[in-house]
Amino acid sequence: MTIRIINGKRLRTDFTWQDSQSIDIRDGRIASLDAEAHDAGKVIDAQGCLILPGLIDLNVSLREPGYTSKGSVLSETKAAVAGGVTQLCCSPQTSPVNDSRAVTKLIKELASSAGYCDVFPLGALTRGLKGEQLSEYAALKSAQCIALSNAYNPIKNLAITKRCFDYAQTHGMSVFVNPIEASLHKGAMHEGHVSTTIGLQGIPAVAETIAVSQLIQLACASGVHLHLSQLSAKGSVEQLRIAKQSGAKVTADVAIQNLLYTDDMTEAFSSIYHCLPPLREDSDRQALIAGIIDGTIDAITSAHQPHEAEAKQMPFAETDPGMSTIEFLLPMAQILSQRNELDLALFIKAMTQGAASVLNFPSMPLEEGSVASLVIYDANKECQVTNEMIISKGKNTPLLGKYIVGQVKATISKGRLVFEG
Amino acid sequence: MQALQERSSPKSIQLTKSGRLKHFLTISGLSKELLTEILDTADSLIEVGERNIKKVPLLRGKTVVNLFFEASTRTRSTFELAAKRLSADVLNLNINTSATSKGESLSDTLKNLEAMASDMFVVRHAQSGAAHFIAESVTPGVSIVNAGDGWHAHPTQAMLDMLTIRQNKGKFEGLCVAIIGDILHSRVARSQIRALNTLGVEEVRVIAPNTLLPKYVESLGVTVFNSMEEGLKDLDVIIMLRLQRERMQGALLPSESEYYNLYGLTTARLKIAKPDAIVMHPGPINRGVEIESEVADGDQSVILDQVTNGIAIRMAVMSMAMGGQMEEQQLRQKAQGEYKASEGRI
Numbered sequence: 001m002t003i004r005i006i007n008g009k010r011l012r013t014d015f016t017w018q019d020s021q022s023i024d025i026r027d028g029r030i031a032s033l034d035a036e037a038h039d040a041g042k043v044i045d046a047q048g049c050l051i052l053p054g055l056i057d058l059n060v061s062l063r064e065p066g067y068t069s070k071g072s073v074l075s076e077t078k079a080a081v082a083g084g085v086t087q088l089c090c091s092p093q094t095s096p097v098n099d100s101r102a103v104t105k106l107i108k109e110l111a112s113s114a115g116y117c118d119v120f121p122l123g124a125l126t127r128g129l130k131g132e133q134l135s136e137y138a139a140l141k142s143a144q145c146i147a148l149s150n151a152y153n154p155i156k157n158l159a160i161t162k163r164c165f166d167y168a169q170t171h172g173m174s175v176f177v178n179p180i181e182a183s184l185h186k187g188a189m190h191e192g193h194v195s196t197t198i199g200l201q202g203i204p205a206v207a208e209t210i211a212v213s214q215l216i217q218l219a220c221a222s223g224v225h226l227h228l229s230q231l232s233a234k235g236s237v238e239q240l241r242i243a244k245q246s247g248a249k250v251t252a253d254v255a256i257q258n259l260l261y262t263d264d265m266t267e268a269f270s271s272i273y274h275c276l277p278p279l280r281e282d283s284d285r286q287a288l289i290a291g292i293i294d295g296t297i298d299a300i301t302s303a304h305q306p307h308e309a310e311a312k313q314m315p316f317a318e319t320d321p322g323m324s325t326i327e328f329l330l331p332m333a334q335i336l337s338q339r340n341e342l343d344l345a346l347f348i349k350a351m352t353q354g355a356a357s358v359l360n361f362p363s364m365p366l367e368e369g370s371v372a373s374l375v376i377y378d379a380n381k382e383c384q385v386t387n388e389m390i391i392s393k394g395k396n397t398p399l400l401g402k403y404i405v406g407q408v409k410a411t412i413s414k415g416r417l418v419f420e421g
Numbered sequence: 422m423q424a425l426q427e428r429s430s431p432k433s434i435q436l437t438k439s440g441r442l443k444h445f446l447t448i449s450g451l452s453k454e455l456l457t458e459i460l461d462t463a464d465s466l467i468e469v470g471e472r473n474i475k476k477v478p479l480l481r482g483k484t485v486v487n488l489f490f491e492a493s494t495r496t497r498s499t500f501e502l503a504a505k506r507l508s509a510d511v512l513n514l515n516i517n518t519s520a521t522s523k524g525e526s527l528s529d530t531l532k533n534l535e536a537m538a539s540d541m542f543v544v545r546h547a548q549s550g551a552a553h554f555i556a557e558s559v560t561p562g563v564s565i566v567n568a569g570d571g572w573h574a575h576p577t578q579a580m581l582d583m584l585t586i587r588q589n590k591g592k593f594e595g596l597c598v599a600i601i602g603d604i605l606h607s608r609v610a611r612s613q614i615r616a617l618n619t620l621g622v623e624e625v626r627v628i629a630p631n632t633l634l635p636k637y638v639e640s641l642g643v644t645v646f647n648s649m650e651e652g653l654k655d656l657d658v659i660i661m662l663r664l665q666r667e668r669m670q671g672a673l674l675p676s677e678s679e680y681y682n683l684y685g686l687t688t689a690r691l692k693i694a695k696p697d698a699i700v701m702h703p704g705p706i707n708r709g710v711e712i713e714s715e716v717a718d719g720d721q722s723v724i725l726d727q728v729t730n731g732i733a734i735r736m737a738v739m740s741m742a743m744g745g746q747m748e749e750q751q752l753r754q755k756a757q758g759e760y761k762a763s764e765g766r767i
Contacts, residue, residue, distance in 0.1 A: 196635040197449075199549045199572030199611055204636070268434075269550030313528055313558070315548035315570075 002026045003417060004038075005376065008046030011053065013365040015345040020051055025372040028415030033368055042417065044410055046376045052348050053364050054086025054117075054373035054413060056355035058176070058253050059229055059301035060326060062119070063393075065106060066095025071306035071393040073110035073119070076326070079392035081116045081411040081419040083302070083327040084375035088117060089176075089359070092124040093151040099124035099135040104143035116418050120146035120359070122176060125164050131155040134164060137171045146359060147174040149229070152276055154182035158214060165222035174225040174358075178277070179211035179236065188317035190263040190278040198267060200317060203278050209235035216243045216250055227358055228252040230303055232277035234287035241296045251358045252296075254288045255303030256332050257323050259342070261285075261398070271312045271319040272398050275303075289341050292350055299355040300333075300347060302326040306394020324394030328385070330377055331399070331406040338405075344379070372415040381407040434556055436745070438752075443745035444565040445738045446552045447574040448615035456619055460584050462737035463730065469506055470732060479740040480509035483540040487513045489568070490546040495704060496568050496578070499728070500543045503735035512539070527551075531558055539563060541743060549573035549608075562750050564742040566735075572608050578703055579612035581734040583620060585727050586658055589699050593617070597655055599626040599646075601684060602662030602711055603633045605673075609703050610662060611641070618642045628652035628684065632673040649683065649690055656694035661686055661702045664711045677710050687713045691721065699723045 003025040010020040010033075021034040060080065063071035080088055090107060092098035098107065104121045111119035123140030125148040127133040137148065148168055155161045155177075168175050184207035189195050191202025212228060216239065219226035231237060231254050240252050257275055262282050265273040273279055291297035305322020312319045325332065333347040353363040364370050383389075385399045411419035435444045435451065442455065469477055485504040489497055497513065504511045516530065534542070541564040544552050549571030556565040569575040583593075590596060598617055604610045604627050617625045627638060628646045638645060646652030653659070668674050686700065700712075700722045708714045717724060 191636050193637045193640045196637050196640060197611075199570075199574070199608055201572070202636065269553045271554075310526070310528070313554075314526070315546065315551040315554045317548055317550075317571075 002041045003044065003412060003415070004040035004042070005044045005046050005051060008049045008051045008376065010051040010366050011345065011348060013367065015349050017050065017345070020046070023051065023366070023374075025412065025415050028372055030366065030368055030370050030372045033366075044376060046409070048378065048380060049409055050377045050379050051366065052084070052375050052377060053352045053366055054375055054411065055084050055329065055348070055351040056359070056361070057085045057088040057302050057304070057326065057351065058227075058299055058355050058358060059255065060088045060090050060304045061093060061306065061322070062090045062107070063306060064094065064110060065103065069308045070311070073107060074114045075391065075393045076304070076306060077111060077114050077116040077119060079327045079390075081413065082391050082408060082421070083329045084377060084408045084411055085302070085326060085329070086117045086373040086375075086411065086413040086418075087120065089120045089122050089146055091151050092122050092149055093129060093153075097124050097129050098122070098145075099127050099129070099140070101139045101143040104140060104145050108144060117413050120144075122147055122149040124148070125150040125168075125175060125177070126155060126160070129153045132160065134167055137167055137173055141171055141173055145173075147176050147227070149176035150178065152178050152180070154180045154185070158218065161215070162218050162222065165218055165224040165226070169222050169224040174227055175219075176227045176229050177215055178229045179208050179215055179231070181207045181211045184210070188274060188278070188321075189266050190280040192263055192281055194263045194267055198269065200266075205233035205235055205280065205284070208233045208277060209239065212236045212239050216240075216248055219250060220248050223249070226250045230255050230258070230277055230301070231288060231291070231297060232258050232280050232284060234284045237287045237291040237296055240291070241294075244296060251298045253299040253301045253355075253358070254292065254297050255301055256325055256329060257303065259285065259288055259292070259300065259336060260332055265398070266316070269316045271314070271316050272323070272396060274312075274316055274319050274321050275323060276321040289336070292342060293346060298350070298358050300350040301355075302329055304392075305396075306392045307396045308393070309395065312396055322396070323398065324390070324392050324396045327390060327392055328397060328399055328404065330408065331404040334379060334406045373413050375408060375412075376410040377406065378409050379406050381405070383407060434553065437749050439748065441745040441748060442738070442741045443749060444556045445576055445742050446556060446565065446567045448576050448579055448612050448619065449574070451619065453619050453621065456580070456583070456616060459580055459734070459737050459741065460587055462741060463580070463584050463733040466736045467730070467733045469736070470729070475506050476508055477506065478508045480504065480507035480743060483509045483743060484538065485509045485511050485541045485543060485739070486534055486539045487511065487543045488516060488534070488545070489514065490516045490544070490551070491569070493545055493568070495728070496545065499731040500568060500735050503732050503739060506732070507736055507740055509541075509739075527554075528558055531555060535560055535563060540746070541566065541739065543568050545569045547571055561753065562746055564746045566738060566742060569608055572606055572611070574612045575608040576612045577731070577735050577738055578609050579616040580738070581727055581731040582613055582660065582701060582703070583616050584730045584734055585701060585723050586699070588726065588730070589723060590657060593620040593622045596622040596657045597624045597626070598622050598658040598660065599628055599652055599656050600660045600662065601628040601649070601652070601686070602664055603668060604629050604638060604662070605633050605635050606665070607662055613660060614641045614643055626652050626656075630674070630683070633668070650693060653690060653693040656698050659686065659691075659694060659698055659700050661700065661706075661712050663703065663705065664707060681710060685709075685711055685713060686716050688715050688719075691716055701727060704728070
């Protein structure tokens with residue numbers, strides 16, 4: 001099937017926008033740009049829209065196997081393409097945990113039969129994600145796990161962390177680690193003015209920054225590629241910047257909600273803003289944005305955590321943490337660009353080139369010969385977010401009921417039209 | 422963009438459109454006028470406790486459910502007495518020993534109780550924000566009174582303390598008040614600080630070691646003292662907090678004796694404060710841990726007045742919140758009536 005996209009503005013390799021006359025897609029690749037008209041199977045008019053490469057999301061919870069009341073591979077990959085994501089890494093936090101070939105293969109099979117986007121499972125860094133024993137990295141690698149991750153679980157001690165890193169390096173695998181010092185990590189929100197006022201136990205920023213320091217040192221000692229997932233604190237960005245300057249093989253990402261929101265949002269116990277790592281102060285948020293702008297932080301992720309309604313209907317600290325974000329990545333990024341905090345093209349860079357470099361993937365710019373994974377995005381369309389329009393099983397987004405600007409019009413994955421809004 | 426799904430702010434959720442109390446969840450967001458109205462109402466109800474027949478019909482025919490997810494003797498019994506003196510029917514439920522241990526969720530427990538046509542829930546829960554959550558979950562018309570949630574708020578305790586201060590000092594302006602002890606884990610302290618600042622005292626102090634103070638405690642509007650000798654100077658009101666024994670375990674304090682040596686209210690230390698300073702304690706007191714027996718039983722102690730005032734404050738809050746709910750109910754019925762009338766015309 002051939003697709004021809006006419007009109008619109010497309011993203012150049014230098015992350016500026018240029019007018020696009022046409023993009024012809026044939027055999028899964030971009031066959032030609034601005035070529036003469038020809039008979040196409042499908043013509044999409046992108047008048048007034050932006051055309052960008054498909055987004056790569058390094059941190060998505062698909063919830064299957066095990067937590068299908070929250071989401072399934074089918075529902076969440078469908079939601080992903082509706083948000084413009086064409087490739088994603090999925091968390092090993094499933095039930096059973098993805099610490100075996102069988103679970104990895106199951107996820108791969110479910111994803112390929114769903115047929116929406118490329119799914120790269122992250123294998124469990126420790127057996128059962130308990131932080132105690134190595135899982136079978138060689139087996140996980142042969143089942144095509146893209147990297148290893150302990151999701152949001154602490155590793156029992158530094159000796160085990162060191163051995164995980166050494167064994168991962170033996171197999172040439174990257175490790176994705178959420179920096180958490182468990183002994184300091186008690187509470188449900190950021191420790192600050194708001195936690196003091198409303199009497200919730202706070203997680204101090206040092207619970208993250210101490211772990212960042214330890215993990216970087218251990219990674220340097222073992223030579224493994226360390227990827228720090230979901231930074232939330234200013235001090236973490238500062239340490240990472242220094243480590244990168246000294247040539248450490250370390251990369252990092254930040255979740256979109258930590259770029260957008262602060263702990264002020266939890267003042268009236270609004271459980272929709274209960275996230276881990278917690279939403280911190282504005283100075284942290286600003287430092288995270290600065291980290292994206294200067295490249296200290298490589299990638300932005302959705303940290304998509306779909307939940308059933310009941311999971312958020314309890315007193316704050318008892319609710320499940322996390323937001324459903326994957327469908328609204330671009331409108332959320334647009335809020336940042338409207339605030340003049342982060343340019344939309346830079347956001348896209350972090351979710352394409354930046355994320356690709358973490359995975360050691362070649363970047364896929366909109367050029368002739370590239371794999372045709374791209375998104376047509378109407379950055380001016382306004383709509384109100386309703387329960388019915390959310391494809392994800394998780395309706396736990398703070399955007400629910402609000403008016404947002406921007407909507408994905410179509411997503412093409414490897415030459416196939418996988419979403420049309 | 423306005424948040425539609427966000428939890429309502431304390432002010433909007435507690436008050437009716439005309440600004441009357443309908444839930445009592447926290448002192449935060451309530452005006453000086455409203456707090457004064459609570460105190461005045463309580464003052465007028467104190468007399469009921471002195472009558473031969475200790476009853477007024479303000480809540481006659483109403484059902485009040487004491488919903489205690491956390492153990493309590495004193496608070497629960499004063500709420501029960503308050504409701505009974507207002508002529509309400511009272512149901513006491515200790516949930517930690519019944520439904521939730523069978524796996525029933527909080528929401529389901531609430532739905533069941535609502536089905537029994539309850540008019541008011543008095544809620545105590547170990548989680549901060551539980552009373553807010555319940556107020557947002559119940560159907561309109563049911564009033565929620567917070568009897569303590571986690572470390573967040575214990576507003577009726579704070580108001581009975583304010584009543585005790587006003588009885589003894591006559592006013593709030595110009596007063597210097599200190600709260601001494603475990604501020605970090607204290608819902609009582611958080612509510613007291615709010616109430617004292619709203620009612621316009623001169624200065625609120627907290628006296629404690631740093632391990633018992635929340636980070637950024639100054640943002641609550643207090644001056645911090647680590648030393649009793651410094652902090653007690655020029656005080657009009659001394660509020661002692663109960664020290665939980667389990668604080669020794671988490672490396673927050675070395676021992677009870679070191680705590681008493683540094684922060685115990687002794688006869689000698691009491692002399693540092695103004696000669697007419699009053700000593701308060703939300704109870705139950707630990708004699709010899711945070712307060713010397715002679716001080717607890719001494720002339721300056723108003724600890725038992727606090728208990729008496731607790732009943733009056735709870736009567737005041739319950740009757741005011743029920744009044745607010747009834748006002749809203751009438752508005753809803755009126756709106757429904759108009760809707761039906763307009764349907765009839767079509």
